[in-house]
Amino acid sequence: MTQVILYDNKSVHIDGYKNIINFNSAKMSLKCKDKILEIKGNNLCIDSFSEVSMVVSGQIEDISWVNQ
Amino acid sequence: MLKKFIIWLKGYLIICLSGNSKDRTINLCLKNGINIWRISESDGCKTIYISKNGYKELIPYLEKTGTKAEIIDKKGMPYLFFRYKKRKIFLLGLLLFFGIIYSFSFFIWDINISGEKIYTDEQIIQTLNDYNIRIGTAKGKINCTELEKSLRAEYDDIAWISCELKGTRLNISINETIAPDMIKENTVPCNIVAAKDGLITDIYIESGTRVAGKGDEVKKGDILITGAINLYNDYDELIETSYVPANGQIYAVVSYEYHDSFSMDYYEKEYTGNQKKYFGLIIGDKAIKLPKSNKKYNNYDIATDEIRLKLGSFFYLPVSVKKSRVMEYEPVLKKYTDKEADMKARNKLNAYIEELNKKGVEILENNVKIEINGDICKADGTIVTKELIGIPADITIINQGEEADGIY
Numbered sequence: 001m002t003q004v005i006l007y008d009n010k011s012v013h014i015d016g017y018k019n020i021i022n023f024n025s026a027k028m029s030l031k032c033k034d035k036i037l038e039i040k041g042n043n044l045c046i047d048s049f050s051e052v053s054m055v056v057s058g059q060i061e062d063i064s065w066v067n068q
Numbered sequence: 069m070l071k072k073f074i075i076w077l078k079g080y081l082i083i084c085l086s087g088n089s090k091d092r093t094i095n096l097c098l099k100n101g102i103n104i105w106r107i108s109e110s111d112g113c114k115t116i117y118i119s120k121n122g123y124k125e126l127i128p129y130l131e132k133t134g135t136k137a138e139i140i141d142k143k144g145m146p147y148l149f150f151r152y153k154k155r156k157i158f159l160l161g162l163l164l165f166f167g168i169i170y171s172f173s174f175f176i177w178d179i180n181i182s183g184e185k186i187y188t189d190e191q192i193i194q195t196l197n198d199y200n201i202r203i204g205t206a207k208g209k210i211n212c213t214e215l216e217k218s219l220r221a222e223y224d225d226i227a228w229i230s231c232e233l234k235g236t237r238l239n240i241s242i243n244e245t246i247a248p249d250m251i252k253e254n255t256v257p258c259n260i261v262a263a264k265d266g267l268i269t270d271i272y273i274e275s276g277t278r279v280a281g282k283g284d285e286v287k288k289g290d291i292l293i294t295g296a297i298n299l300y301n302d303y304d305e306l307i308e309t310s311y312v313p314a315n316g317q318i319y320a321v322v323s324y325e326y327h328d329s330f331s332m333d334y335y336e337k338e339y340t341g342n343q344k345k346y347f348g349l350i351i352g353d354k355a356i357k358l359p360k361s362n363k364k365y366n367n368y369d370i371a372t373d374e375i376r377l378k379l380g381s382f383f384y385l386p387v388s389v390k391k392s393r394v395m396e397y398e399p400v401l402k403k404y405t406d407k408e409a410d411m412k413a414r415n416k417l418n419a420y421i422e423e424l425n426k427k428g429v430e431i432l433e434n435n436v437k438i439e440i441n442g443d444i445c446k447a448d449g450t451i452v453t454k455e456l457i458g459i460p461a462d463i464t465i466i467n468q469g470e471e472a473d474g475i476y
Contacts, residue, residue: 019095025109046107051098 002032009060012039015053028056029066036066079120079144084113089133096129097122113138120146169379175206176238178376178384183242186225192240195222204352204386207233235382257311257465260293260458262286266320269454276314286457292318295463311465318458324424326436328416328447332404337369337397348390350374355390365396409445413438417447429455 002016014030014037021029021036023046028039044058085093094114097104102125106117118126130137152158179196181189196202199218201210212231219229219240228243260276268284276293280286295314299307342365349356372392377385404412417436424431436449 019098020091022091023094023107023109023114044108046105048105049098049107051101 002037004037004063006060006063009041011047011055011057012060012063013053013055017052017054025058030054031068034068036068038062038064038066040064075119076144079142079146081118081120081123081139082115082141082143083118083123084115084138084140085135086113086138087133087135089135090114093126093129093133093135096133097126100125100129102126102129115140120144169385172385173236173383174208175204175386176201176210176233176236177203177386178237178378179203179240180237181240181242184244186244187223187242192219192242195219201238207236210238235378235380236384237382256313257295257463258313258460259291259295259463260314260316260318261461262288262290262292262318262320263457263459264288264320264322266322266455266457268292268318268320270317270319272317274315275312276316280318286320289461291461292316292458309466311463314460314463316458317456319454320457321432322429322453322455322457324451324453326417326420326447326449326451328413329444330409330412332409332440332443332445334402334404335399336402337367338400339395339397342396344394346392346394348392350388350390352386365394367397367399369395369397371395404445406440409440410438413445413447421451424451424453427455429453 002014005013005015007013016032017037018031018033021031023029023044025044026040026042028044030037030039039056039060040062041058041060044056044060047055047057049055094104094107094116096102097118102122103119104116104122106115108115126137129135149159179193179201181192184192193202196215199215201215210231210233212233215231216229219231220226225244226242230239230241232239232241262280265287266285268280268282268286271278271280271282271292273293276295277297278292279294280290280292286292293314293316295312297310297312299310301307347358349358370392372390375389375391377387377389379385417438421431421434431451431453433450433452436447436451438445438447440446
């Protein structure tokens with residue numbers, strides 16, 4: 001199961017992702033169990049990450065699930 | 069915080085990844101447990117923070133994915149030492165600094181006294197000085213158990229005391245006893261005399277001979293109970309005089325004259341908002357004044373804060389920063405209204421009565437009147453109390469054959 005916790009629009013904590021598909025300062029795609037999690041915004045930055053969780057900071061504008 | 073410090077201690081790199089497989093490289097780092105953090109992207113380059121050891125592990129994956137890594141910055145202690153290895157004086161200074169800080173840890177630089185009510189900090193610090201314990205004393209010379217014993221012997225009113233060395237601070241916690249106001253039992257022959265003028269209402273004698281009785285008006289210094297006990301024979305001839313410590317409780321009605329007056333005009337401070345700040349340093353006992361502005365105010369208040377520098381919670385250093393704020397004000401002449409003046413006079417009277425109450429006296433009457441005459445507010449009258457008035461006084465012991473002077 002993937003859990004997404006949003007702290008205002010400044011930080012997002014993702015728990016249970018598999019790997020990073022692509023990442024730049026405006027968009028980030030993470031492969032999760034069944035779907036792809038897309039985070040859109042400005043000045044996106046991966047603050048910290050481990051094998052199962054990740055903290056992304058920046059000005060987050062949109063988070064959505066995309067079918068693989 | 070600690071994690072960040074450990075990372076700094078081990079050293080880390082800020083690198084820029086470029087090429088077509090940057091995300092793959094990051095995923096490989098993730099899968100292989102390479103410690104990277106703060107990944108961001110700018111101008112097609114992915115900036116990552118990586119530990120010094122992590123970078124060594126990253127190199128094979130860079131070759132595998134064809135990603136280029138450019139080191140932007142090196143941070144942390146190993147790189148700092150490397151950078152300054154040729155600057156011997158700097159390194160020496162750094163070592164000296166840490167050496168001094170370390171040597172400071174062997175001394176006490178702050179004394180904290182808590183729980184005192186009767187005694188002041190200054191009194192206790194003076195006593196500590198008498199025991200050669202002062203700011204700057206080596207911690208090894210302080211035996212907390214002995215210090216507790218000495219302080220307890222010095223101050224009778226201290227019920228419990230605890231001394232503790234924490235870092236470079238000596239903490240002294242005191243719990244004072246509140247002794248009831250009672251007449252101490254005397255062990256040497258003495259008289260009981262009146263401490264003030266009054267009308268005796270009750271007299272209880274435990275030892276000695278009664279001189280004054282219930283209903284007597286006495287003046288300050290009059291003997292109330294004498295320690296001299298005369299023995300007479302059947303013919304009322306004095307056979308012997310023995311001397312004992314006179315003891316007893318004598319209650320009397322005492323009148324206190326109360327007079328107070330103040331002007332109806334007064335000055336109130338109105339702060340203009342102009343203020344200047346200046347700083348000073350206190351190193352040990354010496355104060356170093358830092359330059360301050362020449363601007364002078366005619367009327368001003370000074371508020372001073374002293375901040376003791378410390379490392380962590382308990383490592384106090386012998387250096388304090390003194391911050392002073394000079395605030396200009398204009399004295400504005402104002403006049404009390406009748407109600408305000410009455411309130412002020414009443415508050416002062418209540419404070420006076422409260423002081424009497426603290427001494428354990430019973431207030432019987434309050435005949436003080438408050439009047440406003442022109443520019444003066446006056447409070448005059450008497451306060452009648454009932455209280456203990458007997459205090460021990462020296463007795464003149466007359467040997468056989470000598471005449472007694474002014475005792476009876």
